[in-house]
Amino acid sequence: MSFDLHTHSTVSDGTEPPAHVVAEAARAGLAGIALTDHDSNAGWEEARTAAQEHGLAFIPGMEISSKTDSASVHMLSYLHDPAEPAMLEINAATRGGRVERAKRICERLAEDFPISWELVLEQVTGEASIGRPHLADALVAAGVVESRTEAFQRYLHKGSRYYVGQDNPHPTEVVQRVRAAGGVPIIAHAMAGARGNTLSMAELEELVDAGMLGVEVYHRDNPPQGQQLLLDLARRRDLIVTGSSDYHGVTGKPNRLGEHTTDPEQVARILAAGTGSAGSGPLPD
Template sequence: MSFDLHTHSTVSDGTESPAHVVSEAARAGLAGLALTDHDSTAGWDEARAAAESHGLRFIPGSEITSKSQGTSVHMLSYLHDPKDVGMVELNATARGGRVERAKRICERLAEDFPITWDSVLEHVGEDATIGRPHLADALVAVGAVPDRGTAFHRYLHKGSKYYVGQDSPHPVEVISTVRAAGGVPVIAHAMAATRGGTLSMTELEELVEAGMCGVEVHHRDNTAEGRQLLLDLAARHDLIVTGSSDYHGLSGKPNRLGENCTDRQQLQRILELGTGARAYNGTR
């Protein structure tokens, strides 16, 4: 029984609705999935209803961007209270920061490509969390690149003249906020060297001390050596070990649902620790 605990929908930077993501999970033969849109819980209800209709277990979550000494750190949060004041404020601040960042990147791109802020917004769903993938979609629409991946490779990567960084909270703050909201914080793709810098083992140990509950080990962007380091860390501290696809839709990224999964035993640990979203905890 396999579970994919890292997926995105049109509520953030995915290309499929929450319900469609769930239907694709059913098609892939998964027993369940987590929807982890960036800085938002807006897709939970739709995904849960779809999961019930397909007989899948739904685990509500989100992905929160943080930063430690210039290194971007993505923290997955499962089963937190979506109405918790701390989480609401954290998400609102992050979403506002994403908008300002996207506008600045758009201004830089507009110097060389025929795109505008309005043309970017055409690719953003209602109440969706905006991100660089939407800028990539705007570049595709004007014929500057053939797809999102090429847009990132050529123009939207860190180090590009168009790139703008994002102000983000420290991961310790995110962990503290998630735990206070009854959620389960699990660091995402912590050894994805191709995405940029990664945390040192000392920094990861500090996050464990701060209350981090698990590590996403089985992810296509983690190096083989990095996976082993994460497994060793998990063994030392009895951390939850997860695996997932980081699915963004069939046309979003090459990642495919179920390419990496979490087993039922590890999922059960998350379900037992997550107390914030009780209305969702029993969803099959």
Template sequence: MSFDLHTHSTASDGTEPPAHVVAEAARAGLRGIALTDHDSTAGWAEALAAAEEHGIGLIPGMEITSKTAAASVHMLSYLHDPEHPGLLELNAATRGGRVERAKHIAERLAEDFPISWELVLEQVEDGASIGRPHIADALVAAGVVRERSEAFDKYIHRSSKYYVGQDSPHPTEVVRRVREAGGVPVIAHAMAGKRGNTLDVDELEELVEAGMLGVEIWHRDNTEEGKQILLDLARRHDLIITGSSDYHGVSGKPNTLGENTTDPEHVARLLEAASGTDAYNIHP
């Protein structure tokens, strides 16, 4: 009976509605999950209702995009106040940056393929935070590729001529805002080298000094060497250690709910550290 603390729904770039993600987690025998859509809390209410229906625990969260000079950094925020002004301001800016970036990628792709911005928008649920997966879905809809993963592999990976970076806040600023909102900041897949540049140990130490409380170690994209670096960091600073699937739906990514999980001891520490909002039915 474990906890999967990193999942996505159609409130951002997942392929299943929040209620369906929760129902699938219950069917998988998980004790609880965190819903962590990109730069959005729009799925919280639906996920909570589903958690009540299925008798499964729910930790409301969010994945926030940030960037250093050399690396893209995703920070998971758990149990923050969704109405905190500072975090709302940051989210609004980040979501605006996501839209502009997606437009630029779509424009570049449109020079070579039969897609348009309108086709991309057709792939996005109302109120959802837009991202590259929606562009991938547009390429599928246009018949350019068969599935999302093929679109990423061929056309919208970081080395592609179609790729466009995103303007994002520095991760230390994200950590500060999350803490101010009563949330628990945990860095996501920090040693996923195949995604691009990763932070070095000094930069990770800087995040701890800024108030970061945890590291997501058990994630399929972290390298074995990277996991050890993160474990050493966690031991030095007594950080919360999490594991998760980064689930995006059956047709979103190959990641399976519960493929990596978080120990109840660390879930309990996460709950104790939070003051922004409550978890539902979580009793580690």
């Protein structure tokens, strides 16, 4: 009875449609899955229907971009009401910020490589939230690199001269808006130092004071020492502890469904705390 609570589809920067992500989760032997596309809930119903067909539990979610003065912070939100004005406003802001950032990175890349904004848009499915993976796909399409992974390693990482930061709300604001929409805010990969600066323990404590309910501990980008720090925080503050893959598709990232999972007891805590929308299927009590 294991659950993967952090996955992405073509609604944002994954490479597979929501129904395909769910089918892959069933093949991986998971009991349930959360779809957490960046700044969008557009894949929820497709994923929910597919989960029902495969006999899986489904938990609606989203990953929201935020930042402090020194760090980029991704907040996972589960079971929020997507029509709540607090969520609509923050989604509009973060999605707009993602587009402007992508355009600026594209402009820098175009100075040295044969890519254009039109080529980037060709990599985007429907109304998907645009992100760096789509820029990576454009570099692949242009023959500059062979894979998304190579694109990130060579040109799209934070230390690259092509990199541009994103103007996002403070994570405290995100936490408060998620709670106002009946959602369950859980910080994603909070100790992923390889991605850039991380929050201090004091800053994490402040987010808990603001209403954050959990920490994603078991994630491939959280090193063992960081995982222990998060577990210590969870014990002190009685937080929900999750583990997940951050799956982006077989060709999206090396992350594989079910490589880290969340225990049913922790999933039950999420279900008990969320009031804005509902999960479906064989959910834990």
